[in-house]
Amino acid sequence: MSLRQSLDLINMVRPDAGTAAIDHEIMAERASSLGAAEKRVVKAVAALAAATTDERDACLTEARKVVWEYFVQRELIGFRKHTDVIQELSIPTEVLAGLGAISKSAK
Numbered sequence: 001m002s003l004r005q006s007l008d009l010i011n012m013v014r015p016d017a018g019t020a021a022i023d024h025e026i027m028a029e030r031a032s033s034l035g036a037a038e039k040r041v042v043k044a045v046a047a048l049a050a051a052t053t054d055e056r057d058a059c060l061t062e063a064r065k066v067v068w069e070y071f072v073q074r075e076l077i078g079f080r081k082h083t084d085v086i087q088e089l090s091i092p093t094e095v096l097a098g099l100g101a102i103s104k105s106a107k
Contacts, residue, residue, distance in 0.1 A: 030077050033073065034070075034073055034074065034077060037066070037069060037070040037073050038070060038085075038089070040066045040069075040070070041063075041066050041067055041070045041089055041091070042089060043066075044059070044062050044063040044065075044066045044067070045063055045089060045090060045091060045092065045095070047059050047062070047063070048060060048062075048063045048092065048095070049092075060094065060095065060098065063091075063092075063095045064095050064098040064099055067091055067095055067096070067099060068099050070085075071099070
């Protein structure tokens with residue numbers, strides 16, 4: 001029996017067997033990418049907290065950018081609610097207000 005025939009037989013018995021390895025690889029890549037995005041958020045929030053008056057606007061802009069990217073990535077994976085990570089990562093209200101996630105009057 002050739003390799004191709006073996007794969008066809010496997011696919012007939014277990015149709016998902018052919019995609020299991022790639023599905024696992026995709027999930028691992030999603031987790032890795034999300035973890036890297038989260039590290040960028042932590043770094044940007046820390047930089048904003050430590051920023052001098054002169055650096056504050058640039059740090060705020062960067063924090064808003066990386067938080068927005070992180071939220072988009074979470075939503076693409078299927079995580080629609082961000083409340084827990086906002087608390088866990090201590091994302092400031094001024095960052096969220098700049099994203100339109102909350103109103104500026106909620107400060």
